Amino acid sequence: MRCFAFKETLNGYNTPMKSKKNVSSTIALNKKARHEYFLEDKFEAGIELQGWEVKSIRSGKVNIADSYVILRDGEAYLLGSRIQPLNSASSHVVCDAERTRKLLLKKRELDTLIGKSEREGYAIVATAMYWKKCWVKLEIYLAKGKKDHDKRDTIKDRDWARQKERLLKHDVR
Numbered sequence: 001m002r003c004f005a006f007k008e009t010l011n012g013y014n015t016p017m018k019s020k021k022n023v024s025s026t027i028a029l030n031k032k033a034r035h036e037y038f039l040e041d042k043f044e045a046g047i048e049l050q051g052w053e054v055k056s057i058r059s060g061k062v063n064i065a066d067s068y069v070i071l072r073d074g075e076a077y078l079l080g081s082r083i084q085p086l087n088s089a090s091s092h093v094v095c096d097a098e099r100t101r102k103l104l105l106k107k108r109e110l111d112t113l114i115g116k117s118e119r120e121g122y123a124i125v126a127t128a129m130y131w132k133k134c135w136v137k138l139e140i141y142l143a144k145g146k147k148d149h150d151k152r153d154t155i156k157d158r159d160w161a162r163q164k165e166r167l168l169k170h171d172v173r
Contacts, residue, residue, distance in 0.1 A: 025131040028062040033125045035151060037143035040122070043113070045076065045138045046104035047129075052093055053083045057136060061086070062129060069103065069124035069140055071114050076103040078126060078138065103138065116142050 033039070049057070056062070061084035070077050078101045085095035105113070116122045121144075128139040146154070 027057055027060065027129040027131065027136070028064045029129075030064050030067065030125070030127045032065055033127045033141070033143070035146075035154070037123065037125055037141070037145055038150075039125070039127065039141040039143050041112070041116070041142040043105065043109055043140045043142075044132075045109075045140055047078065047136050047138050048102040048104060049136060050093070052085055052095055054136070056083050056086050057129075059086065064126050064129055064138075067126045069113075069126060071110075071117060071124070074110060074114070076105055076110060076113065076124070077101065078103055081126065081129075103140075113142065 063082040063084075064080075067078055067080040070079055080098070081101065082097050084097055113124060117124055122142040123145065124140055125143045126138055126140050130137055130139070
């Protein structure tokens with residue numbers, strides 16, 4: 001049995017719309033990157049994947065915690081990501097969980113990444129992997145490394161913001 005919601009259009013006719021499920025499109029996050037780096041410019045890249053990798057991603061067997069992007073021969077590659085192969089994968093396919101995966105970016109975006117990473121010393125860090133329609137996308141940032149005192153300042157600011165929220169919440173009552 002299908003469940004339809006009706007939406008009134010500009011011409012006055014009701015048209016059926018399928019109700020959407022609240023499913024998160026996020027596959028994997030790299031929370032450590034926000035702690036270790038100052039994230040500046042954001043880019044969205046596609047990933048060149050094999051069939052068994054897509055099946056593993058659908059089942060959630062991905063880890064991008066220690067992943068980073070390198071630039072070689074005018075192309076971007078993702079290193080350090082781990083896509084665990086399924087037990088039911090085909091026997092004729094050799095599954096390498098930590099292989100280097102090519103990132104799909106536009107030429108102008110690649111030029112920006114190459115220029116800033118080589119001239120200005122930025123690192124390129126993967127922060128999230130998510131679904132966009134039927135495609136797997138990777139969110140990457142140009143980032144500068146934090147020093148220890150910067151990390152402590154960030155933690156101190158976050159704690160103070162949390163305490164302010166608590167104080168304001170109790171003052172309202």
